[in-house]
Amino acid sequence: MKRRYSLLTIYAAFFLVFLYAPTVLLPLFSFNDNTFAVFPLKGFTLRHYEAMAGNIAMIDALINSLVVGTIASVLTTAMSIPLAIGLTRRLLPASGLVLSTIMLPLVVPSIVFAVAFLILLVRIMNIELSLLTITMAHIFLCLPFSVMVLMSRLDGLDPSLEEASSDLGETTLGTFRRITLPLIIPGVISSLLMCFITSFDEFVLAFFLSGTQPTLPVFLYGQLRFPNKLPSVLALGSLILVASTVLVVLSEFIRRRDSAGSKSDTADLPIPANVT
Amino acid sequence: MGYGLVALILLVLLAPLIALVVLSFWTQQGFAIDKTPTLANYWSLIQPSDKATVYFGIPFYLKNPVPAILLLKSLVMSLVVTITVLVVAYPMAYFLAFRVDRYKVLWLILITIPFWTSYLLRVFAWKIVLGFNGAINSGLISLGVIDKPLDFLLYNPVAVVITLIHAWVTFAILPIYVSLEKVDRNLLEAASDLGDGRWARFCRITLPLSLPGVISAALLVFIPTVGDYVTPTLVGGPGGTMIGNAIQTLFFKQDNAPLGAAVSIVMMLVIAILCGLFLWAVGYKRLRERSAA
Numbered sequence: 001m002k003r004r005y006s007l008l009t010i011y012a013a014f015f016l017v018f019l020y021a022p023t024v025l026l027p028l029f030s031f032n033d034n035t036f037a038v039f040p041l042k043g044f045t046l047r048h049y050e051a052m053a054g055n056i057a058m059i060d061a062l063i064n065s066l067v068v069g070t071i072a073s074v075l076t077t078a079m080s081i082p083l084a085i086g087l088t089r090r091l092l093p094a095s096g097l098v099l100s101t102i103m104l105p106l107v108v109p110s111i112v113f114a115v116a117f118l119i120l121l122v123r124i125m126n127i128e129l130s131l132l133t134i135t136m137a138h139i140f141l142c143l144p145f146s147v148m149v150l151m152s153r154l155d156g157l158d159p160s161l162e163e164a165s166s167d168l169g170e171t172t173l174g175t176f177r178r179i180t181l182p183l184i185i186p187g188v189i190s191s192l193l194m195c196f197i198t199s200f201d202e203f204v205l206a207f208f209l210s211g212t213q214p215t216l217p218v219f220l221y222g223q224l225r226f227p228n229k230l231p232s233v234l235a236l237g238s239l240i241l242v243a244s245t246v247l248v249v250l251s252e253f254i255r256r257r258d259s260a261g262s263k264s265d266t267a268d269l270p271i272p273a274n275v276t
Numbered sequence: 277m278g279y280g281l282v283a284l285i286l287l288v289l290l291a292p293l294i295a296l297v298v299l300s301f302w303t304q305q306g307f308a309i310d311k312t313p314t315l316a317n318y319w320s321l322i323q324p325s326d327k328a329t330v331y332f333g334i335p336f337y338l339k340n341p342v343p344a345i346l347l348l349k350s351l352v353m354s355l356v357v358t359i360t361v362l363v364v365a366y367p368m369a370y371f372l373a374f375r376v377d378r379y380k381v382l383w384l385i386l387i388t389i390p391f392w393t394s395y396l397l398r399v400f401a402w403k404i405v406l407g408f409n410g411a412i413n414s415g416l417i418s419l420g421v422i423d424k425p426l427d428f429l430l431y432n433p434v435a436v437v438i439t440l441i442h443a444w445v446t447f448a449i450l451p452i453y454v455s456l457e458k459v460d461r462n463l464l465e466a467a468s469d470l471g472d473g474r475w476a477r478f479c480r481i482t483l484p485l486s487l488p489g490v491i492s493a494a495l496l497v498f499i500p501t502v503g504d505y506v507t508p509t510l511v512g513g514p515g516g517t518m519i520g521n522a523i524q525t526l527f528f529k530q531d532n533a534p535l536g537a538a539v540s541i542v543m544m545l546v547i548a549i550l551c552g553l554f555l556w557a558v559g560y561k562r563l564r565e566r567s568a569a
Binding site: 008009011012015016018019020022023025026029036037038039040083091092093094097098101102104106107108109110111112113115116117118119120123124140143194197198201203204217220221224233237240241244245247248249252256 | 278279281282285286289290291292293295296299309364367368370371375381385386387388389390392393394395396397398400401402404405407409410411413414415418442445446495496499500502503504505506510520523524527533536537540543544
């Protein structure tokens, strides 16, 4: 009994190493005093970060990413709230069909979505490629995550609270504002953070739908072609990794805190487990 | 009025895919697009030819064999990725469900973080690991194991498969974990009381009851990896290209968007049919009902 326990634990430890080792190399080499990402390590330096901070094109790309991520996360969450309420309360007919359609971006390859958006926006609607087109595509991509988070939060709410509110004379809107919204706020914040991370890290849609203004991942991809730009790519990549990790942990923390009310199996999961 | 609203929501959500379908029935004539609906793009994908193009010993009697070959290659590569991912993910999900008592949230977050961090960067990390001047080569050289860099690590289908496994494995753990958590612990106790050993108990109770999660995990990994674009582009090289690269080439380099749209749709249809057949073959509905009972 004891031996089996330790075998599985050893496996889990190895798994975590496999999972994190390649990614940890980025920050490791970013502090290494060498223009190539090679062993043995030569010495500690911050010069790659200094070089990166002076790169104006990169700062512009960062601002673009922040703008797209902020707008996409706010708009997606604003759309998800009524959608999630309609779906959990079964206010809409064919809610199963609507939910599966919302979940489509999770299973359709990004490249297909990217070319589909390219056709719709550029060829049919004649919109010029810009940050706007990226934002629109990111809203589609973020919608499944946002709707899932809000639905699991709404699932855990006690319906008698809303009933009590309307019995006491509140309008539908008043009940939403004074009862539902305050109770789902952790879900809303978590949704905002998740959508922001998704948009901030997204590459394929942004790559195909960006005009002259690249987002940070698109800029980074452009830099990959130049071997001498590798150190600043490593520095930038490390910062992006750290930033998204902090946001993920923050978002998970907010979502799990006082979520004891929603004890469904999937409530604990960061991604929908049964989208198929 | 509910139906009107639902129809509107569906129309907005599906608009890009509808546009894709419409375009696939048009044709590219030089710089212009001929909007007469036709099946010409689809026909060109299956148009037979007397001359066979042989790929891996399989003859393709097609006039334009590239999309068909790349689709088949992508399906095979994704299948290898999916099977390996399931084998790697299952023990980890089992560990999370049955062995972790304290710090469960911490473990779940550790498993989740890679899923949320940049896909591009995680793939790029493999380029650094496997590259000619990469971590493995320079590490082995400085340890004195090899004299000159191994050049078979990067830019081939194996590199693509390894990278995809690493990128998608966390996606598979979660559904398996959920189905393992749902397994009624009384059943396990009953099996032990009735004389089943550890393995018999696992094979007769735990594994069958967790199959719905395994199947969802398989589909969650298989479906998106067939059309993956970033991984073959960064670590695949000329030999590691997949169908996603073909779609990109048709849209941008060959400037034949309608044909690219047709290839995308055929790819999704083939994936959908394969998944449908798979679910039917394993009797997914029955499995789910049994696990729910």
